[in-house]
Amino acid sequence: MDTYTLVVRETSTHEGVDVDVIGEDGLIETTTQLTYSDYNVAPERDDDRPDRIEEEFTVDASSIDLQLERDGRTFAFQAIADGEVAARIEVADSDWDLRD
Numbered sequence: 001m002d003t004y005t006l007v008v009r010e011t012s013t014h015e016g017v018d019v020d021v022i023g024e025d026g027l028i029e030t031t032t033q034l035t036y037s038d039y040n041v042a043p044e045r046d047d048d049r050p051d052r053i054e055e056e057f058t059v060d061a062s063s064i065d066l067q068l069e070r071d072g073r074t075f076a077f078q079a080i081a082d083g084e085v086a087a088r089i090e091v092a093d094s095d096w097d098l099r100d
Helices: none
Strands: 002-010 016-023 028-035 053-059 064-071 074-081 084-092
Touching: 002 074, 002 084, 016 064, 016 074, 028 064, 053 074, 053 084
Parallel strands: none
Antiparallel strands: 002 016, 002 053, 016 028, 064 074, 074 084
């Protein structure tokens, strides 16, 4: 069994979100990025970035992938281990002050 951390954080340019799965050794196992404009939203705040969100999970898997879902006004970021959801972080537009 290996322990990983799903990490979700806003990019330094405030234009989107970086999503990583980091292994116990601190190395990035898989990563992806989304741009807010692809979802017709933008941050409605000053230069402050929201705090990064982390969720640790332990699995025995041969592959780990990332999946993004958008449901209404919520992003859901999932770590998929061998085809099964191993970790999930949801961020509502209101949580990060995003607007249409």
